[in-house]
Amino acid sequence: MSDRVAIIGIGYTSLQPTTPLRSFKELTFESAQKAYADAAIRFDEIDSFVTCAEDFNEGISIFDEYTPDQLGAVQKPMHTLTQDGLHGIADALMQIRSGIAETVVVEAHSKASNLLTPDWLLDYATDPIYNRPLGFNPHALAALEMNLFLNQTGMSADDCAAIVAKNRANALANPVAAYPLAITSTNVKSSPYFAYPLREAEMARHADGAVVVVLANENKASKSRAKTVWVLGAGSANDSATLESREWGKALYAEIAAKHAYKQAAIEDPRQIDLFEIDDTYAYKELQHLVALGVYKEPREAAQALQSGETQASGKTPVNVSGGSLGMGFVLEAAGLYRVVELVLQLRGQAGPRQLARAKIGLAQSWRGVPTTSGAVVILGSE
Amino acid sequence: MKLERERCHYSITPTLHYSSFSTNMARKVAVIGAGMTKFMRRALETPKELAWLAAKAALDSAGMKLNQIDSVVLGTAPEAFDGLHMKGEYLSDGCGAWNKPFLRCYVGGGTGVYALAQAWFHVASGLYDTALVVCEEKMSTCQPHPQAAFLTIFDPITEQPLKPNLLWIFALEQNRYMETYGITIEEIARVSVKNKRNALDHPAAQLGAELTVQQVLASEIMAWPVHRLMVSPTSDGAAAIVIAAEEVARRVTSKPVWIQGVGWCLDTAYWTNRDLAYPEYVEKAAWMAYRMAGIKEPRKEINIAEPYDPFAYKELHHLEGLQLAPKGQAPKLLADGVFDRDGDLPTTPSGGLLGVGNPIAAAGMMKLCELFWQLRSEAGARQVPGKPERGVAQAWGDLMQVGTVVVLGTKRPE
Numbered sequence: 001m002s003d004r005v006a007i008i009g010i011g012y013t014s015l016q017p018t019t020p021l022r023s024f025k026e027l028t029f030e031s032a033q034k035a036y037a038d039a040a041i042r043f044d045e046i047d048s049f050v051t052c053a054e055d056f057n058e059g060i061s062i063f064d065e066y067t068p069d070q071l072g073a074v075q076k077p078m079h080t081l082t083q084d085g086l087h088g089i090a091d092a093l094m095q096i097r098s099g100i101a102e103t104v105v106v107e108a109h110s111k112a113s114n115l116l117t118p119d120w121l122l123d124y125a126t127d128p129i130y131n132r133p134l135g136f137n138p139h140a141l142a143a144l145e146m147n148l149f150l151n152q153t154g155m156s157a158d159d160c161a162a163i164v165a166k167n168r169a170n171a172l173a174n175p176v177a178a179y180p181l182a183i184t185s186t187n188v189k190s191s192p193y194f195a196y197p198l199r200e201a202e203m204a205r206h207a208d209g210a211v212v213v214v215l216a217n218e219n220k221a222s223k224s225r226a227k228t229v230w231v232l233g234a235g236s237a238n239d240s241a242t243l244e245s246r247e248w249g250k251a252l253y254a255e256i257a258a259k260h261a262y263k264q265a266a267i268e269d270p271r272q273i274d275l276f277e278i279d280d281t282y283a284y285k286e287l288q289h290l291v292a293l294g295v296y297k298e299p300r301e302a303a304q305a306l307q308s309g310e311t312q313a314s315g316k317t318p319v320n321v322s323g324g325s326l327g328m329g330f331v332l333e334a335a336g337l338y339r340v341v342e343l344v345l346q347l348r349g350q351a352g353p354r355q356l357a358r359a360k361i362g363l364a365q366s367w368r369g370v371p372t373t374s375g376a377v378v379i380l381g382s383e
Numbered sequence: 384m385k386l387e388r389e390r391c392h393y394s395i396t397p398t399l400h401y402s403s404f405s406t407n408m409a410r411k412v413a414v415i416g417a418g419m420t421k422f423m424r425r426a427l428e429t430p431k432e433l434a435w436l437a438a439k440a441a442l443d444s445a446g447m448k449l450n451q452i453d454s455v456v457l458g459t460a461p462e463a464f465d466g467l468h469m470k471g472e473y474l475s476d477g478c479g480a481w482n483k484p485f486l487r488c489y490v491g492g493g494t495g496v497y498a499l500a501q502a503w504f505h506v507a508s509g510l511y512d513t514a515l516v517v518c519e520e521k522m523s524t525c526q527p528h529p530q531a532a533f534l535t536i537f538d539p540i541t542e543q544p545l546k547p548n549l550l551w552i553f554a555l556e557q558n559r560y561m562e563t564y565g566i567t568i569e570e571i572a573r574v575s576v577k578n579k580r581n582a583l584d585h586p587a588a589q590l591g592a593e594l595t596v597q598q599v600l601a602s603e604i605m606a607w608p609v610h611r612l613m614v615s616p617t618s619d620g621a622a623a624i625v626i627a628a629e630e631v632a633r634r635v636t637s638k639p640v641w642i643q644g645v646g647w648c649l650d651t652a653y654w655t656n657r658d659l660a661y662p663e664y665v666e667k668a669a670w671m672a673y674r675m676a677g678i679k680e681p682r683k684e685i686n687i688a689e690p691y692d693p694f695a696y697k698e699l700h701h702l703e704g705l706q707l708a709p710k711g712q713a714p715k716l717l718a719d720g721v722f723d724r725d726g727d728l729p730t731t732p733s734g735g736l737l738g739v740g741n742p743i744a745a746a747g748m749m750k751l752c753e754l755f756w757q758l759r760s761e762a763g764a765r766q767v768p769g770k771p772e773r774g775v776a777q778a779w780g781d782l783m784q785v786g787t788v789v790v791l792g793t794k795r796p797e
Binding site: 003059060064068100121122237238239242371373 | 409484651652663
């Protein structure tokens with residue numbers, strides 16, 4: 001029996017700033033229907049299901065109660081992870097490799113437009129004893145880290161603004177993206193500070209959407225009609241959850257998660273990878289994550305690569321050709337799965353106007369945002 | 384700044400040990416350590432500290448250090464209890480997941496037993512050699528009573544306007560169970576008597592007591608037919624287990640307890656459309672685990688059971704779902720003494736949720752810890768006679784909706 005695991009179907013909705021006429025169940029149902037059609041599989045042929053969701057984002061306690069019906073998972077093995085969709089892919093990989101399931105569905109969605117006071121909600125993610133009483137907006141943690149990052153590495157506000165310009169322009173070619181925009185670095189720098197030195201335009205805005213991914217072992221994948229995309233590796237890691245003891249300015253969580261994924265995928269040089277879909281919740285994070293993933297030795301190199309066009313869609317190492325979270329919208333636990341969707345489309349040659357000439361191996365990376373240090377990396381390949 | 388960076392410098396070489404992608408399908412996995420904190424009404428420790436106390440106890444029991452652990456799984460139920468958004472992230476370093484792969488799984492009350500299934504496929508997949516599973520719950524921070532956190536578990540459109548709470552819906556289910564099979568309230572009360580008595584022998588128990596059926600029935604009626612002494616308490620606590628692949632387990636201990644089967648099953652959210660007399664989802668989860676364990680006749684092949692008992696009737700209901708009693712017959716077997724600690728099929732020798740306490744996810748994990756100790760003959764005063772070889776633990780949760788089952792045994796699975 002082979003241990004190889006493939007993605008045989010994807011389904012997703014267009015990302016929108018708000019979806020007033022549809023519930024999360026309807027968004028998920030649409031994605032599930034599309035994914036099962038894509039994989040040419042009936043819902044009752046699927047062995048196991050995973051939803052990635054977080055109670056407070058849903059406004060429901062014990063949210064996993066409401067996960068099975070819209071996926072066709074009633075009376076099936078199904079569980080929830082309160083983590084990003086990429087953790088769900090890692091989970092599915094392990095289920096299939098252990099032989100307990102042949103096909104696993106991973107679902108994540110965002111109905112962020114239901115959150116009336118998202119920053120206030122995020123406040124409840126800070127340590128209740130040491131940090132919350134200080135009464136700061138959690139996004140200030142990103143600004144604090146950005147300040148350290150700029151100081152440590154000599155990066156400038158221009159370098160961060162260029163990331164925003166690139167990703168939002170990339171989103172113009174992505175019909176799914178919620179926030180495509182032709183914007184210059186100068187425009188970005190005229191945006192007001194949210195918390196110094198972080199500008200509002202450098203922060204990804206929420207969007208609504210749902211993704212369903214169907215994974216299968218080699219036996220089932222060989223019967224699938226779509227071009228097979230293999231999961232070459234999946235890793236996750238947390239740095240310290242405690243603000244006072246974590247490694248600020250460095251994305252250690254992404255570095256460790258990537259080491260696990262590279263090892264599984266037998267990738268020695270990250271530059272072997274054709275395209276990267278990585279977390280850019282805050283613009284500076286894209287530079288930081290590129291270094292953590294080992295693509296560039298230091299942020300300076302990453303910034304130069306952007307200036308020289310290397311990380312542009314037309315360059316040698318395209319980064320966030322989908323538009324990233326800045327261009328597509330930040331979709332809570334579904335963020336990582338929208339990165340996976342882009343990789344699958346590129347690897348299958350179905351990415352339309354933004355199709356890359358060379359797309360055989362792709363890497364998706366997620367971070368769960370402030371105040372967490374939760375990262376995951378998934379590497380996909382078409383061969 | 385330089386000093387700061389030096390201080391934070393440490394090795395981040397991942398400890399992956401799998402040999403290749405083709406050789407280790409379904410590796411054999413064993414439990415090699417277990418530990419828990421005392422379950423209590425109000426712990427002074429923070430949630431992180433509770434998680435770490437249990438994790439440390441499990442590591443000590445396995446004779447291992449945290450740096451020998453490849454991956455960490457956390458089980459903890461609603462965020463609302465601890466009042467923490469992204470509670471899994473908050474707890475991650477507390478349960479030892481610092482610079483390690485980390486998953487937090489969640490199936491409501493079923494989480495405690497499911498977490499071991501989650502950890503099982505970490506190791507069985509060949510990706511990791513060891514996993515630390517930690518389950519933690521701190522309900523006392525939810526004031527004035529954690530029941531309030533349950534008000535938002537219901538469908539916001541069709542159910543919440545009716546203002547249901549957990550006691551009411553479980554009263555509905557108990558009523559249906561009693562009506563369908565002609566079960567009396569005295570037969571249900573016997574579960575409280577047995578479990579709270581068993582808990583007297585558990586050093587971590589919150590509510591051990593010597594009671595009579597009459598005393599249980601004399602307690603306040605919360606919602607007919609549920610009496611106060613038929614309900615598990617709210618608790619703070621944590622429990623943890625260390626598991627390892629066969630090669631590691633054999634090096635570490637001469638008494639590995641093997642994970643023979645895992646199963647889980649989630650039913651529809653539309654609980655009002657189901658017959659509550661019998662938990663089909665528990666049956667499906669049980670058969671998933673039994674098939675994996677090669678069990679054909681559960682009643683004959685299982686020596687000890689830890690069914691989920693947050694309410695007295697649930698133990699009986701679940702024993703039927705687990706195929707350990709015919710439908711509607713569990714109360715008779717209980718009355719005959721079959722489920723006593725020295726009976727033919729001891730059930731809940733730990734004292735269960737009714738006696739030891741119910742810090743939701745940690746309570747399920749406590750049941751697995753109990754099986755570990757019982758199967759290694761290390762359960763002290765709670766030890767069931769006759770050297771049990773195989774046990775099943777089960778948990779349940781959500782809207783009377785999810786069944787999670789793990790079978791542990793002293794024999795290496797085929």
